[in-house]
Amino acid sequence: MTASTNAISFRDVTVAYDRRPAVHHLTGGFEQGGLTAVTGPNGAGKSTLLKALMGELKPSAGAIDRGGLRSRDFGYLPQAADIERRIPLSVADVVMLGAWRETGAFGGATRASAEQGRRALAAVGLEGFERRPVGTLSAGQFQRALFARLLMQDAEVIVLDEPFTAIDARTTRDLLEIVKRWGGEGRTVIAVLHDLEQVRAHFANTLLLAREAIAWGPTESALSPKNLLRARAMAESWDEHAHACDGDHHRLRLSA
Numbered sequence: 001m002t003a004s005t006n007a008i009s010f011r012d013v014t015v016a017y018d019r020r021p022a023v024h025h026l027t028g029g030f031e032q033g034g035l036t037a038v039t040g041p042n043g044a045g046k047s048t049l050l051k052a053l054m055g056e057l058k059p060s061a062g063a064i065d066r067g068g069l070r071s072r073d074f075g076y077l078p079q080a081a082d083i084e085r086r087i088p089l090s091v092a093d094v095v096m097l098g099a100w101r102e103t104g105a106f107g108g109a110t111r112a113s114a115e116q117g118r119r120a121l122a123a124v125g126l127e128g129f130e131r132r133p134v135g136t137l138s139a140g141q142f143q144r145a146l147f148a149r150l151l152m153q154d155a156e157v158i159v160l161d162e163p164f165t166a167i168d169a170r171t172t173r174d175l176l177e178i179v180k181r182w183g184g185e186g187r188t189v190i191a192v193l194h195d196l197e198q199v200r201a202h203f204a205n206t207l208l209l210a211r212e213a214i215a216w217g218p219t220e221s222a223l224s225p226k227n228l229l230r231a232r233a234m235a236e237s238w239d240e241h242a243h244a245c246d247g248d249h250h251r252l253r254l255s256a
């Protein structure tokens, strides 16, 4: 992968909580256009990596080059648990939030954006749900509404954190089609996923993360049995009380 084909590059990036690295000395790039999966064991730093990419967390070392992309070029769907669903918003409200670029922070929906919102709801199979409070939706329906919002955002880079976790098979299938369409349109999609069969079937590139990169490249080779074993071994030997990263280039301290 050459630098010129990367939309976003990481150079020796470490992201730490209380000086304990969750992502450690990560170097590599997300290819421009197409689908890249981020996978790895629990606690591997996948969500942390996305938060750093979105600018929500600041690396304690290294640099992220977003290749001139601005924050408005990114559409981000955090993990379900991170999203507050008890606020009294309707499905239409949630979807129209994706149009803020056109409507402005306090502007009302234009006729064009309202029509776009209806099309987005239809695309995710939620016609007729406009007035429903989001709190009354099933998990799958809520995820569909959030995908409709992403459709409205029309972002160049779409960042998804476990978009199909706790989502029924039919919804997963429908939303996966939208993800594939985004890739086909030349958008860059970066998705944290646990289902390796899904990754192998639909994602050309994969970052296999175990706090550091085990592999980052074409999915077939990134998810080789050898790499998967190594990722698991790394996870089993993580010492949650590991020493703080002192900025050197050693790997994470592993317990004996």
Ligand SMILES: Nc1ncnc2c1ncn2[C@@H]1O[C@H](COP(=O)(O)OP(=O)(O)OP(=O)(O)O)[C@@H](O)[C@H]1O
Pocket (backbone or CB within 6 Å): 017, 022, 040, 041, 042, 043, 044, 045, 046, 047, 048, 049
């Ligand atoms: N806000 C936080 N404060 C302190 N430690 C955190 C925080 N968020 C995550 N961590 C720790 O950082 C490490 C990486 O967490 P992260 O959520 O990024 O992993 P993940 O790969 O997304 O995990 P999972 O697959 O379980 O969602 C874990 O050890 C986790 O406990």
